[in-house]
Amino acid sequence: MYYGLSNFYQNHRRYVKSRDDSQLNGDNSSLLNPSKECEPYRTNEDKPIAPCGAIANSMFNDTLELYRIDNDTRTPITLIKKGIAWWTDKNVKFRNPTGDGNNLTALFQGTTKPVNWPKPVYMLDSELDNNGFINEDFIVWMRTAALPTFRKLYRLIERKNNLQPTLQAGKYSLEITYNYPVYSFDGRKRMILSTISWMGGKNPFLGIAYITVGSICFFLGVVLLIIHHKYGNRNTSADIPN
């Protein structure tokens, strides 16, 4: 399950650089003294913002829930929220600040939440290994998109067995907690469901492109073969003045 945004310039230079990677890497000094790149989301009320910067500040915070409607009973589809980020991101690039104990509240002591966030970073999730900077929703958001229309992985829907489709045909309802404003910049939100194979999701572009290029190549090959037969031997007995 993906969420998609369009007309959202996550690749804008000002936006892309507005983060502090050493803060996100758990560096304690950066935690309390974030990089200047984060301006104007560096400090709030004289307290350093954790995580600082415009990217973190604008984190997507709608929640999506999917229900299967079966004879008027709504059964929620299990959405797995872990395993949606790269291993390297989760384990290398993003780390919570270090200190005594595992109490994130204490570790983030002295920092304040990003301006737009309703709650601080250490309250993103209840599980310890998905909280703070290593919250996977956060990590996914922080991996900025290449294009203004993008989709990001939101949740995984696991296939239970190979005989049945993961989502059987039927009625479903999507429940959205609408927090994220996109009207101001003419944006659009989407929810996408896609089946993943060894090749990834459905992507018609490559297929079409390959078929097109392949047929052009074939056609050109034939033409060149004809040309070769017609002209190829003509010049072998060159009479070059020497």
Added chain:
Amino acid sequence: DQHFHEQPQFKRTILLCFKKSKYYNPITFLPLNLFEQFKRAANFYFLVLLILQAIPQISTLSWYTTLVPLLLVLGITAVKDLVDDIVSNMFKNTKWKDIKVGDIIRLKKNTFVPADILLLSSSEPNSLCYVETAELDGETNLKFKMALEVTDKYLQEESAMADFNGLIECEEPNNRLDKFTGTLFWRNMSYALDADKILLRGCKVRNTDFCHGVVIFAGADTKIMKNSGKTKFKRTKIDSLMNYMVYTIFLVLILLSAGLAIGHTYWEQQIGNSSWYLYDAEDYSPPYRGFLNFWGYIIVLNTMVPISLYVSVEVIRLGQSYFINWDLQMYYSEKDTAAKARTTTLNEQLGQIHYIFSDKTGTLTQNIMTFKKCCINGQRYGKSVPLDFSWNMYADGKFLFYDHYLIEQIKSRKDPEIQKFFLLLAICHTVMVDVSDGQINYQAASPDEGALVTAARNFGYVFLSRTQNTITISEMGIEKTYDVLAILDFNSDRKRMSVIVRESNGNIRLYCKGADTVIYERLHPRNVKREATEEVFANETLRTLCLCYRDISDDEFEAWNKKFMEASVATTNRDEALDKVYEEIEKNLILLGATAIEDKLQDGVPETISKLSKADIKIWVLTGDKKETAENIGFSCELLTDETTICYGEDIRQVKSTKNFCVGVKNVQFLKLSQQTAEEKQKQTEKRRKAEAYKEQQQKNFVDLACECKAVICCRVTPKQKAMVVELVKKYKKAITLAIGDGANDVNMIKTAHIGVGISGQEGMQAVMSSDYSFGQFRYLQRLLLVHGRWSYIRMCKFLRYFFYKNFAFTLVHIWYSFFNGFSAQTAYEDWFITLYNVLYSSLPVLLVGLFDQDVSDKLSLRFPRLYVLGQKDLLFNYRKFFLSLLHGAITSLIIFFIPYGAYLQTMGQDGEAPSDYQSFAVTAASSLVFVVNLQIGLDTSYWTFVNAFSVFGSIAIYFGITFDFHSAGIHVLFPSAFQFTGTAPNALRQPYLWLTMVLTIAVCLLPVVAQRFLSMTIWPSESDRIQKNRKKYMAEEEQWKRRQSAFRRGLSSRRSAYAFSHQRGYADLIASGRSIRKKRAPLDAVLGNAVTEVREAHTAVANR
């Protein structure tokens, strides 16, 4: 405005002061070099960029993206400069620094004259001094200079010289080598000075143990330096083209940045202002943001102006120069001289030569005259078996002659004509003899004469010595002395010389030798052998000389002698009077035979010239020699053939009228004896005064006319005029010129031409010192131009085309990307990739192509000189090719951006993970780019070696190696904020669809190129394509040729005969005056006496008026 120089010191020996001109020392090297480098526009531009990047508002790239390449570039250049400096220091050293005007200096045998010097006295009788002027005018014969009688008399002792306090009034420094006017005031007398008393700088003292002189002009005022022109910094055509292209790109850069800045302004107004997530607390208006972004884009797109271009070009040129230096086929083993590229910046220009200006003496010819053949009494001698001269104790070991029959004839003494023939050769000349260590050495006024006397000597008629009026020869071992009654000397109008001798039996006989045309007019009417002799050597490129004699009765001689005496004391028009008298006695001659002398060409000169002219290179010979000699050489080196019409420049009016005719008929050639005949010259100077405009017209006419000829030979030109001719062609034809020469008289021309080539290995080094390339033999010119020049040109063009292509393909992706990121100057690649792309990922293969590529092998390049034409026509690199490269680069960048773009629109990863993030996109685009550009250079490479393959695949491997390393977890732990792409490469390149995207990108980029290559190869193959295609056939042919050794020789072209003595008169006056009778004077030490260590002051003052 007389200026008295300091009291001169007496110098015991001349100091050859070697001026050290080391520019750098270890401490100042770095700052000085950096300063020098930043004076170059390109480096300065990058310095400015670096400063721009330090401004936070507009800094779009990390500081290291520019700094790393810049440091690399500066480093490489610095190393190259250092090497250049060290290398060039070995050469710049010969300067006679300490000699000042007014110094009295002593010159010893075989030393160069260091300044223009007034000869005071010498070790020889009458203070004669022999000099060789080969460095000045290319003539190797000896000339003599004679001091004033008064200085000869009084200035022999060192003490006398120290007291010398004359005043010399002379002309201002000028460049006329043959003129000097001045006056010496000494002891209340004034003495006229002329060129005969002046030793010019660059001459060599010969046969004179020592001589003394007072310096008149020193340093830059000397005549040879006045002739040598200014040293100009030479640049190649491609260099200036390249500069313009860089300016063009710079302009494009500014325009694009401005366009994108406007785009940004617009975008900010439409979208950016309403995007709350982009809020940055700065209250900038959209236009101001656009303005900031303009600079941001200047920084992002800076790679369009290729920083490493200049340094790469320099490295390539340096490498090519080394290839020239290392070329064993241009190594002249006899003199142990290898070819040397003394300038490393002109190589590709060697592939674009239109005109070659060649010196004659020492360049085309070896300057050795050999006695080849003779014809006595209608019988020709001179076949092909080497002779053994061991029977003759006087024989010169180096002499070679091929005819046994002649020897037998001489030994048998049957034929009086043969005896007379060789007697004449031994007697009729003005050669001086010099016996040292029992060896006889001849000093001849012209090399021809020397050759003839040496020939006579080898055939048993040995000239032993002469006095004022006798001449002693050994006739087959018997010494005989003849009384010389008169010597009728050579001059260029008479074209002959005679001696009148009284033989032992009392008969008076006149012996005469001279040019065939002159002699035939004066033969006795009953002379029957005439026709036979006339045709003898007509078909060979030899200089002929007719020999004849005449018996004179005592009465006739007495009568004539009276007239002769009268004429020789005449005060006015003495020369003309003498000529008239000579004319009277040189008549009714009886022909003995003819000699043939070969002015030996250097090996392979005709072949080289014909090869070069097949390559559409026009060859002009500029020589100081006279018309006949020049024409002769023209024939012998096949520049002129019998079918060619020769037009002489003397009759310029006629030439003008025939101009249309010349255009019509193809095979017309001109022997352009340019402006140099005396009247012609005057005319020109007059005209010059009259109107500048007319002069220009005249010059243009001259060039136009001369360029329509197939070959041009200019004779009697001074060094300055040589340079002027080159300058004219440069100016009016806009063609690339090359000047080749060996002597100091060619220095000016060598400096003026686009490329100067010096023939080294001859005695003087002046030409080599000012040349750009030097080697030992003229024939290496064809290899230098047709192989090295052509290759260099092709390589450089390929390099430049590819370089612009690769930078455009790289940089323009940013622009396409900016349409999707709000024109925010966000880069499409990782910063580290931008940093290393130009220096690591794409530079090595193209450098190797620039160094090693060759379309056809050297043998084939030499065999098909037509291949050279493409360089002359600028076919491989011009604005069209440049824009095509840019277009190619732009299209490649479009493909590299839009195929991943399409793939990223709705893509999902294998695990469903975040599939379309910016970092993965950057890695995809970068990887495709690296593949495409490296495979593209693979397609461009026509000469694959292991190194090429290694570099192409190595570059790709290095890219992946470094990328994976920079994206690894380890380096992120060390530097979390410098390396932000942690995990991107491993994660992204795990995805099969990304590989499929890359494969598609590469295929779409390269397949059209392959198809286009194929089409042009099959349908419109270039000559080199065709030759390359058939190379195996040609190789087989060559093998065949080698096996079947050349069975036939090329027919010798026929020519008119002409005899050339030297320019100047012989030594007849000298011999007659009795001044040359060689009595050895006391050795030098005795002259010096005890005052050896004493330094004395000479009270000499020289004033330049």
